[in-house]
Amino acid sequence: MNNILLIDDEPVIVESLYNMLTRMEHLELIIWKANSAIAGLEIMKNNRIDILITDVRMPGMSGLELIQHVKQQWSRCKVIFLSGYSEYEYLQTALRENAFDYLLKPIDDEVIIETVQRVIGEIETDLRMHDIMTQTELQLQKAQYLLHKDFFEHLLYDNHLTIESIAGYVQTLHIPLDLEHEVIMMIGRVDRWPQDYRLKDKLQLQYAINNIVEEYLRETCQIVSFTEDRYVIWLIQAGSSQDLTHLQWYINELLEKIQQSIRQYLHLPVSFVLSKPNIGWLQIHYTYKEMSEWIQRGIGLDEGIILVEQADSMLSQYSEQELLPQDIKRNLNQLTNLLETGDKATFHRTISDFFYVIQKAVFIDYTLQLEIFAHLSVMLLSYMNTRKITRSIEIQLDLKPLSNYGMHANWSAFEDYCSRLADMLFSYAEGEKKDQKQQITDKVDAYIIKHLHENTSLDHLAKTFHLSPSYLSRLYHAEKGVSLSERIKLLKLARAKELLSVEGAKIHEVASELGFYNVSYFTKFFKKNMGIPPQEYRQNNS
Template identity: 35%
Template sequence: MIRLLIVDNEKHIVQGLHDVFQQIGGLELDIICAYSAQEVIQWLPRVKLDIVLSDIRMPGMSGLELQQLINEQWPHCKVIFLSGFNDFDYAQTALRNGGFDYLLKIDGDHKVIDAIKRAASILSKELQREQLIENAKEQFYLSMPVLRKDFLLHLLEGQLASYRTLAQRFEELDIRLNARAPVMLVLGRIDHWNESITSKDQSLLLYAVQNIVEENLIGYSLIFVVYDRSKFVLLIQPKQEGMDGQTSPELIEKTVRFIDGMMENIQDTCKELLKLSLSFVTSRRPYDWEVVPERFINLKSLMTWGLGYGNEMLITDECYELSPDNAVSQNKQYASAVLTPVKALQLHLECGKKSEFFESLQDFIEKNRKESSYYVLSEIYYSISLMFLSYLNRLNLSEIIAPQIDINKLMHLEHHATWDDAVQYLNETAVLLFSWQKIKQEEQKLHIVQRVNNYVETHLGGDLSLTKLAEVVYLNPSYLSRLYKQISGQGLSDYINEVKFNKAKMLLEHSNMKIQEIAHAVGFESKSYFARFIRSKTNLSPQEYRDIQMNKQVNEKR
């Protein structure tokens, strides 16, 4: 998906171009409308911009001045200028400063559409698959990443050294991160490996993904660590820090917004060039190294929670209200041989990994069946029972499930005749929990669709851009677009047009509002583009449609 922002102080021009671009075939556009440079400045930190179509002369700030601000925040953005004046000096300055094209407003829609298509084509070709794979082959045979990976995985698992030792190890392993400064975490995942891809090819493609990530996040200190055959973590810091390692709030905010925006670009590039589907979960602020292991565990849980069945996710750790588990445990690990496998079971349960859960449970039980004492077996049983009880409470399922599992047995090992009976009870309880988890996830996905639909229906005359709707449900715009269609079976833009059309029909048939007033009520600034919209649906102008419906109503009353 390509995000296009149109800015002009003349509203009818913006609305007209918006309606024209909605009809372009072969391009999936998320269109944002702005009516001043100041309004664009407000959008800059909110979303990644791919193409900007800007008037070159606007009150308060010229298009040339605005271009500089756009390129500072989104250096890959293509800026196309529109002007009502054939001014060679303006055109020369615009192109010299990195503008993509300079068009006259009198040139006609076809030239503007052509410029948008050319900009979109260049955006998609800036990264070439062959070069990425070649760079990946070079990195693959380096030995240093292996040592780096081993150290960083230990660090993420909680084996944190002192600052002095950490800084020393960073230097030894050429880890270009600051041990004094906080760090951003991003978790990524290859959603699915084709069965024909060998283990060697998987490693090679992961290095290609790394190359894409590094090219998109150039200007930041970045470490890419693979922690199993399909998952990786990014540790990111801005390079502009103070001598004491402190980072300004402004730089932190800029970093967070930039990373959030570029994850979408990385995802799209990997899908196009490498034919890989990726998911990302990002932290919304940097964290001190002491709490990185805890945040890493939380992000892993969010990664596999399962919005849209967990494919092509783009979510952040702000998305807690959409998660079945929005409380992060602050308890420290205690010294027990039981804790690690129970933690693994808990993670499998919370992430919806049913097969992994039962495989781990069986392995855990079998390893302790014969050699463990009664007290160890009791600890195993009650640790798993408490995990189940906690999960039931967080999802408000205790009252619902209690009659189905005889919940009294959950906290009373002695109520089971044998250890095998107790194990069977735990297995049956887990089966029930996974069934309810799937029901809850389906309900949550339907809730997202309903929330978007409600917003559309109550804001027809306002901003219904994909970016705005994504903010309403705390999701990435591209991810929301895919998720909405997956859940509802209908594209979001198609639904918006359907609601607009139904509302327009109702007002034309049953109100005395003027055509211009109805157009505004359903989100059209221009009466002519509203007429074009109605004609595309009915082959009639709005007035013709109204007259026909009025005549029908008169005839029915006779």
């Protein structure tokens, strides 16, 4: 979806543009409007703007002055100027400021629609797949990859790291971050890889994801990245003119566009978790652990989600003991991740391979056998306890074998037990996902009914329920079988008919009750959907 802002000091023009573009549902626009440049700037402070349509001459601040502020806030914003004047000076200034187009009033609807469609086309082609993959190939050829990998692994997993050792890495690798300032951490997860992708394909696409993220963010901050299994991890610092709190908000506003670009050019669903805006360098280890749990447990049930940690969130304290040889521990961590993310097929394939390797090691130490048994048992028990489903599962399967190694005749028997239990957990997770989606859409319905007289736009509802607009739109349509806009329309019509049936009902009061602050718009809305104006309906039904 693209956010478009309409600015003109003539309300009739703004409303005409707003109504015309609202009807163009196929363009997938979130539309904002303002009657002055100052009011438009206030909207831009709190919302990403992709397309700006503005008058040139306005009292207080002209459109030409406004564009300077726009480029500082949203550098990728495309600007279309409207003017009743064809003066060469205005046209020359607009072109110098890289305006997308300069349209003379009065403007036909067809011209506006065609221009907006061209703008959207240019936005979509800004990041071409060819350029992305070219950069990816160059990055794969770069040296120092192993040192970079080693540095990040220490940051993420070593809770005994010191500032001095971090400084050594930063200096050696020329990492463009300042140890005297805190960072924001962001994790991106590829929710689902195509089955035929090889390791090299995945590595290339993870680099491509990073290139897309950096394309959006590099102008406003310092950023370094690292790939870890299904994750891409970024450490981000603000530029000289920004604080981290504002930077976190700015990144959050862009994440939906980043997701759309990744989906369009790479055909991959990606979820993001964004940390609170004040992570110290020695906190990175703990922050990564907590964010990993979020991305596994909080968004493991679906694709394309964005989670943002608020500044007052508390980090849990972790202590890690190196219990197993690194290769075995890596396999156990992978199994945990696959269970949490609901990847059933890969989980069964991985656990089968894991037990095959263990059974080949005939002389494996007994205490190490117990350790492996304990880790697998804890993994399964932790999953059940976190979701409070232990008793429900115990009705279907005896859980005592999770605490008694001797109850299993051999590793094959234990593998079979783990696989059967995992199947039950995957089935539960699928049911839970459906329940969660239904709960969200039911809450959206309840909110709309209660707030029909207030703002019920997609953007407002998405912010209210802490979801991205595109995800909420897809989720609602999939669960309810009707678009969110259609549902709101039907609810408003039903309420309007109810209010108009009351004796003495006044049209302007009914309009206000339904969030229409202009009676003529309410009249058009009602007549378009009911075939008669509200006055006639009131006369027929009062």
